[in-house]
Amino acid sequence: MPKTNAEAQIELHRALAPRYAYRYSFRFSRLFQEDWHAEMISHVPPGAERILDLGCGTGFFLAELEARHPGSVGLDISHEMLKVSSQYVPDARLVTGDAERLPFAAEAFDVVFCKGSLHHTRDHVGFLANCRDVLADRGVLIMSEPCNDNPFIRLARAVLYRKSPHFDVGDQGFTKKGIVGLCERAGFEVTRVKKYGFLAYVFAGFPDHLGVLRFVPGSALLTRLFIAVDRVLCALPLIGLLGFHIVVVARPSPGPARRRARRRR
Numbered sequence: 156m157p158k159t160n161a162e163a164q165i166e167l168h169r170a171l172a173p174r175y176a177y178r179y180s181f182r183f184s185r186l187f188q189e190d191w192h193a194e195m196i197s198h199v200p201p202g203a204e205r206i207l208d209l210g211c212g213t214g215f216f217l218a219e220l221e222a223r224h225p226g227s228v229g230l231d232i233s234h235e236m237l238k239v240s241s242q243y244v245p246d247a248r249l250v251t252g253d254a255e256r257l258p259f260a261a262e263a264f265d266v267v268f269c270k271g272s273l274h275h276t277r278d279h280v281g282f283l284a285n286c287r288d289v290l291a292d293r294g295v296l297i298m299s300e301p302c303n304d305n306p307f308i309r310l311a312r313a314v315l316y317r318k319s320p321h322f323d324v325g326d327q328g329f330t331k332k333g334i335v336g337l338c339e340r341a342g343f344e345v346t347r348v349k350k351y352g353f354l355a356y357v358f359a360g361f362p363d364h365l366g367v368l369r370f371v372p373g374s375a376l377l378t379r380l381f382i383a384v385d386r387v388l389c390a391l392p393l394i395g396l397l398g399f400h401i402v403v404v405a406r407p408s409p410g411p412a413r414r415r416a417r418r419r420r
């Protein structure tokens with residue numbers, strides 16, 4: 156019988172869990188991830204307290220959220236990934252569950268983070284509508300997802316997702332226009348869109364895929380340099396096409412759009 160996507164993701168991430176621990180075990184890769192997290196956290200509105208990390212994986216990001224906002228919640232479909240999380244973040248609330256069927260009360264959170272999990276799901280509007288439902292009216296969704304605006308990156312990603320055992324063939328990146336449209340259909344108003352990650356993303360982000368910096372003296376310094384260069388590149392209008400990820404900040408649309416999206420479900 157063909158597997159559902161949920162079953163495929165559980166199987167895929169069972170195998171990937173040990174790789175994530177390795178990925179975050181180098182100083183240079185942690186520096187890169189911490190910069191990425193800081194970028195996402197910079198969009199948290201003042202006074203936000205109730206935090207959900209949707210697709211928290213092995214919990215490296217959740218650990219930072221929990222340090223700032225005690226009581227943060229991490230949800231992931233993969234119990235194997237969460238087992239690693241429980242070592243990094245013993246105090247956070249970890250929930251094994253499917254983002255396409257969230258086990259939380261309406262308006263339970265002030266911020267929903269989603270770092271690289273939307274592209275693993277198939278009903279993107281349903282996923283985002285679930286995020287909206289668990290967000291307070293003045294809450295905020297902060298996502299970072301693979302960006303396909305650059306045709307070369309889109310092609311490389313398509314090949315990687317099809318051929319590599321570390322992805323599912325149905326996973327996909329998003330264009331800026333596409334992801335903004337999905338958010339709007341789910342009842343969100345997008346307030347900020349930014350490209351993120353180029354040189355540091357490729358060379359420092361994923362030593363389990365490309366480990367060249369492990370052999371380079373001064374890898375931490377080089378990573379800091381890459382991060383600084385990327386920040387400039389990604390802010391330039393055309394060169395921003397280089398960004399491997401897109402950071403999207405969105406708020407539940409007021410009134411009719413939100414109600415309409417709710418009725419559609």
Ligand SMILES: C[S@@+](CC[C@H](N)C(=O)[O-])C[C@H]1O[C@@H](n2cnc3c(N)ncnc32)[C@H](O)[C@@H]1O
Pocket residue numbers: 161164168209210211212213214215216230231232233236252253254255269270271272275276
């Ligand atoms: C690329 S990993 C990112 C993990 C983590 N956010 C990080 O940045 O290290 C994607 C995560 O999404 C989870 N995931 C995939 N489909 C999911 C679903 N339907 N519901 C919840 N989590 C899901 C996977 O198990 C995996 O841990």
